[in-house]
Amino acid sequence: MYGSDGFTIYDIQLWAEGLSVTLSIFLISSFLGLLLGCIVGLVRYYRVPIIGKILMMISEFLKNSPVLVQLFLVYFGVPALIAFDMTPNLAAIITLTGNTTAFIAVIVISSIEAIDFKQLEAARSFALSERLILSKIIFPQSLAIAMPLLVGLAINQLQVTSLISVIGVIDLTRVGDIINQRTFEPFLVWPIIGATYFIMAKSIERIGARLERRFSAYHISNQI
Amino acid sequence: MFDLSSMTEYVPAFVEGFIVTAQVSIVSIIGSFLIGVIVALMRVSTNKALQFISLCYVDLFRNIPFIVLIFFSFYGLPEIGVYIDAFWTGCLTLSVAVGAYVAETLRAGIINIDKGIIEASKSFGLSKFRIYQKVIMPIALTTSVRPLGSVFINLILTTSILSAITLNELTGASKIIASTTFRPFEVYVFLVIFYGILTFILSGIIAVWHRHLNKYNGVA
Amino acid sequence: MIEIQNLHKDFGDLKVLKGVDLSIKPGEVVSILGGSGSGKSTMMRCINGLESITKGKIIVDDFDVSKSNDLREVRKRCSTVFQQFDLYPHLRVIDNITLAPIAVLGQSKEEANDKAMELLNSVALGDRASAYPSQLSGGQKQRIGICRALAMNPSYLLLDEVTSSLDPEMTAEVLDILKILSKQGITMISVTHEIEFAREISDRIVFLDEGRILKDLPKDDFFSESGGKSDPRIARFLSKMGNV
Numbered sequence: 001m002y003g004s005d006g007f008t009i010y011d012i013q014l015w016a017e018g019l020s021v022t023l024s025i026f027l028i029s030s031f032l033g034l035l036l037g038c039i040v041g042l043v044r045y046y047r048v049p050i051i052g053k054i055l056m057m058i059s060e061f062l063k064n065s066p067v068l069v070q071l072f073l074v075y076f077g078v079p080a081l082i083a084f085d086m087t088p089n090l091a092a093i094i095t096l097t098g099n100t101t102a103f104i105a106v107i108v109i110s111s112i113e114a115i116d117f118k119q120l121e122a123a124r125s126f127a128l129s130e131r132l133i134l135s136k137i138i139f140p141q142s143l144a145i146a147m148p149l150l151v152g153l154a155i156n157q158l159q160v161t162s163l164i165s166v167i168g169v170i171d172l173t174r175v176g177d178i179i180n181q182r183t184f185e186p187f188l189v190w191p192i193i194g195a196t197y198f199i200m201a202k203s204i205e206r207i208g209a210r211l212e213r214r215f216s217a218y219h220i221s222n223q224i
Numbered sequence: 225m226f227d228l229s230s231m232t233e234y235v236p237a238f239v240e241g242f243i244v245t246a247q248v249s250i251v252s253i254i255g256s257f258l259i260g261v262i263v264a265l266m267r268v269s270t271n272k273a274l275q276f277i278s279l280c281y282v283d284l285f286r287n288i289p290f291i292v293l294i295f296f297s298f299y300g301l302p303e304i305g306v307y308i309d310a311f312w313t314g315c316l317t318l319s320v321a322v323g324a325y326v327a328e329t330l331r332a333g334i335i336n337i338d339k340g341i342i343e344a345s346k347s348f349g350l351s352k353f354r355i356y357q358k359v360i361m362p363i364a365l366t367t368s369v370r371p372l373g374s375v376f377i378n379l380i381l382t383t384s385i386l387s388a389i390t391l392n393e394l395t396g397a398s399k400i401i402a403s404t405t406f407r408p409f410e411v412y413v414f415l416v417i418f419y420g421i422l423t424f425i426l427s428g429i430i431a432v433w434h435r436h437l438n439k440y441n442g443v444a
Numbered sequence: 445m446i447e448i449q450n451l452h453k454d455f456g457d458l459k460v461l462k463g464v465d466l467s468i469k470p471g472e473v474v475s476i477l478g479g480s481g482s483g484k485s486t487m488m489r490c491i492n493g494l495e496s497i498t499k500g501k502i503i504v505d506d507f508d509v510s511k512s513n514d515l516r517e518v519r520k521r522c523s524t525v526f527q528q529f530d531l532y533p534h535l536r537v538i539d540n541i542t543l544a545p546i547a548v549l550g551q552s553k554e555e556a557n558d559k560a561m562e563l564l565n566s567v568a569l570g571d572r573a574s575a576y577p578s579q580l581s582g583g584q585k586q587r588i589g590i591c592r593a594l595a596m597n598p599s600y601l602l603l604d605e606v607t608s609s610l611d612p613e614m615t616a617e618v619l620d621i622l623k624i625l626s627k628q629g630i631t632m633i634s635v636t637h638e639i640e641f642a643r644e645i646s647d648r649i650v651f652l653d654e655g656r657i658l659k660d661l662p663k664d665d666f667f668s669e670s671g672g673k674s675d676p677r678i679a680r681f682l683s684k685m686g687n688v
């Protein structure tokens with residue numbers, strides 16, 4: 001019996017709000033993570049002593065522990081340590097950014113290392129500046145290599161955002177939970193929430209495929 | 225401030241949580257493996273309907289967050305008269321969800337097998353069943369040890385989400401410890417490190433095992 | 445008896461075999477020659493049903509290759525040695541050889557093992573029974589490939605360029621084994637680019653050209669000026685292969 005007595009028009013609004021929270025936090029943490037991940041990756045690539053090692057060790061732990069526990073650590077743990085007014089949304093952004101950073105750093109390093117070393121040596125022997133080498137040789141090629149990995153990561157991180165509902169962020173999943181608790185219609189609520197995530201993931205996949213084609217073409221034309 | 229010494233009285237609760245995590249993980253690894261094998265075989269079958277069904281399965285469960293799936297099962301199953309506790313709800317949902325990843329991993333292992341080897345076994349009159357049993361699956365499984373290992377390690381990390389449906393596994397137990405001791409920072413740092421080391425050890429074992437099994441496969 | 449009647453094989457629009465008629469009697473050793481892309485491999489693959497037949501018929505000892513009920517019988521009778529060896533990488537040498545005899549012929553493990561050891565000893569590889577294929581040289585792999593085929597007690601042995609992945613030294617060790625086999629009464633159909641070898645072992649030479657049989661002659665006729673070589677295409681082929 002799927003009488004939708006419990007549902008109101010406001011549930012659609014709630015859904016839209018949850019969706020926008022999910023998307024904003026996903027976009028913010030992805031952007032920040034991409035930025036920080038590149039920095040961490042470069043720090044490691046240029047073998048900055050100590051800092052590089054420490055950063056990589058932290059990212060290993062971030063990659064190899066549940067994001068939910070990381071969320072608890074930031075949301076419950078950090079304020080207990082430094083008396084800080086932590087909101088769920090801030091905790092979510094910090095945690096997801098940190099987590100994304102860890103994965104991006106690894107992608108950055110492996111993509112740079114995948115480039116032919118001889119090429120870099122040749123460039124260095126022509127006395128090209130390190131900045132020029134980075135922007136004209138390393139970056140475009142690494143991007144082509146990294147693109148599929150980045151797309152995969154984005155799809156994964158989108159799903160990971162759903163965990164922030166557990167610390168009270170009113171994201172898409174939390175909206176589902178709220179409506180589900182009120183209406184007792186799990187067979188209606190969760191498939192709709194699931195479908196929303198599914199469509200978002202598929203959209204990222206589609207955009208990603210287009211980007212991959214673009215950058216691999218750039219990669220090739222750059223070689224000729 | 226960083227004080228772990230006063231925590232010794234909570235060790236038993238932590239160990240209990242770990243045991244639950246281990247149990248859920250083992251049951252779900254077995255479950256997802258069995259589902260994964262079946263779905264992978266459907267994926268590579270020549271039957272269009274089976275191909276389509278298995279593709280939908282894989283696509284669906286790889287693109288919907290686990291927490292959404294677990295809420296669906298947790299609230300949905302009782303509605304259709306299936307009354308199982310959080311533990312079994314977790315095992316069931318994990319098996320079904322991770323089965324999709326197992327299937328994709330195995331499928332990659334299967335389609336990467338040299339076609340000539342399969343044709344050779346065909347040419348000697350081996351039945352389809354025997355070819356899968358004696359040639360395709362043994363090769364696909366040995367070459368997939370490492371990627372399957374990653375999938376299962378991910379499964380173990382995902383069990384933490386079962387704390388959201390009241391299961392007191394490692395994360396759930398730690399949450400209780402954190403709130404009764406008012407030491408959330410220490411507890412969660414410890415927990416992150418604990419999971420990290422656990423993952424590290426398991427990855428190591430898997431890597432060794434993979435190398436051992438593939439030593440003579442010419443594909444390691 | 446293998447009877448190929450009006451065999452046609454298309455891959456989409458590409459017509460590879462355009463009406464091949466060939467019959468091979470028990471005990472015969474037949475070599476198939478022909479330029480690259482002439483359809484030799486395709487014909488061999490049709491014989492044991494690895495490739496479906498577009499038109500025509502192949503009968504092996506009264507069994508029709510295109511009937512699925514008969515195919516298993518055909519495959520029991522025809523064993524193939526492959527160009528790329530295609531040994532099972534995950535199985536030891538001995539298990540490579542005994543897999544099909546146990547699974548298809550229903551032999552007991554002991555029976556199959558005994559036979560396998562006998563074969564291995566005959567190709568001087570008795571001491572490598574428990575090695576894995578990746579631990580063997582190309583020539584050794586192909587000798588195992590031959591053992592694997594012979595373990596099925598086939599009536600017909602199909603060989604498709606079994607030495608072309610090998611360097612000259614290893615080629616010789618494999619060809620020596622095949623020469624001995626050819627004298628033991630087994631029916632052999634062999635695609636080869638080793639003209640000298642073909643000349644030595646064959647009773648008959650079949651020359652395939654663009655999906656048709658151009659010549660099907662007893663060996664001596666094929667290599668005589670008035671026989672096979674009278675055809676310019678065959679003469680050109682033979683001279684290209686370094687045989688004047």
Ligand SMILES: Nc1ncnc2c1ncn2[C@@H]1O[C@H](COP(=O)(O)OP(=O)(O)OP(=O)(O)O)[C@@H](O)[C@H]1O
Pocket residue numbers: 455458460478479480481482483484485486487
């Ligand atoms: N599965 C396939 N799909 C499409 N075309 C194929 C296939 N297999 C073979 N062909 C084509 O059929 C033709 C004959 O191939 P075949 O392998 O039988 O030649 P061959 O006589 O064995 O040549 P070679 O001496 O090079 O081994 C070639 O043009 C080849 O490209």
Ligand SMILES: [Mg+2]
Pocket residue numbers: 484485486604605
């Ligand atoms: Mg060929």
